[in-house]
Amino acid sequence: MGDSSRMTFFFIHTLWRRAVLLACLLLATPAWSADILLTAADDAAGVQAFTHALAAQRPEDRITFTALKDLPAPNRLPAGTRLILLDLPGLDWRLQDPQGPPTLVLRISRLQAHQRPGVAQHARISLLWSDPPLERQLQLITSILPQARRIGVLYGAESEFLLPELRHRASALELEIVPQRWDNTIDSRPLQTLFRNSDVLLGLDDPQLYNPKTAKNLLLSSYAQQLPLVGPNAGFVRAGSLASTYSDQTDWLAVLDRLLDHPPANWPRTLYPEHFKVVANPQVARSLGIEQIDEAGVAARLAEGEKRP
Known part of the structure; x- marks a missing residue:
């Protein structure tokens, strides 16, 4: 084999190895990951357990919990954040600002939403109902x-x-x-x-x-x-x-897992867990x-x- 042929073989072999390595990396790394922020007024054991369960279910995402009192105004949060509210004080805080990241509201009943007229007009909120359909x-x-x-x-x-x-x-x-x-x-x-x-x-x-x-x-x-x-x-x-x-919590985690796999623009305005x-x-x-x-x-x-x- 001449020098030119050997160089061509070496070049093609190197490209092939790099292609295989890149393919392995793409398979090992998710196509994208999300910054998911959970908040509630109280950092109770149940809230922490839910946060840990969601993090275990979605290891590719960056999932954090921050107490409501430690958060800035919604419009000062990074636009790419996906916000999950776990209680009514969190919802009341979110309703004060029409701007801010897309928001999923858990543990809210139809009656509680009806008592807050601003919920229906807020364009960045999706409600996951807690009461049975x-x-x-x-x-x-x-x-x-x-x-x-x-x-x-x-x-x-x-x-x-x-x-x-x-x-x-x-x-x-x-x-x-x-x-x-x-x-x-x-x-x-x-x-x-x-x-x-x-x-x-x-x-x-x-x-x-x-x-x-x-x-x-x-x-x-x-x-x-x-x-x-x-x-x-x-x-x-x-x-x-x-x-x-x-x-129960398992059912809600399944709902969140499905929603978080989609762009917030595709989130429904309201949803009962299937x-x-x-x-x-x-x-x-x-x-x-x-x-x-x-x-x-x-x-x-x-x-x-x-x-x-």
Whole structure:
């Protein structure tokens, strides 16, 4: 082989090795990584656990937590940051500034957003709802209580705005919504009226109506009338309601993982997590003469129904 041929071979071999090395580096390194900033008013153990779990799930990203009190105004944060708010004080802080980085808001209910009119006008905020979707809760009722047709619903001044959507969702399932306003939670008469005209009670995620002070009255009345209460959340099921759908930290991490893989311009304005579970109270079911609820099986059927058009 002549000198010219050897030089050509060496040159081609060197280029090939460099190409292989570059390909290996490209495979080993993500195409891009993001600066993700989480914040909350309190640096509680649960907040730290969530931050660590997200960081473990997305090792290619730079994920940090900074307490709300240590942050500058939103418009002084780097534009490329992706901001995740974990509590309501964080949302109130974010709403003060129309500028700033794209923002995902976790742990916010429909009612809490409704109480903050500025949320709907803010162009850089995406809301991930914490309360169970109304349609999903209605589907849960039809799954575990197929004979129930009249759905009793307590509501107050803050949660009344949910009734039109609830009626619409119920109509599609051939269910009837029986609404009852409950302004004075010490007065049990609205409860008794509602129970007489309903097959099941669906709890809205309204803390004015469903809280530790009202729980005893609600649940004892439900037992006395042998009327199941579904919802409003997993915590109330542990207290004594029959069942509810809910999303836990694993489900929320899956939602975030999917959203953070997309440009913020593609984030939805609002979103319910597609991943969820069902929790039931077996003691309550027995006391109401309802057969044992297969939580995983019911959740799987509901999820399959949501996938179908």
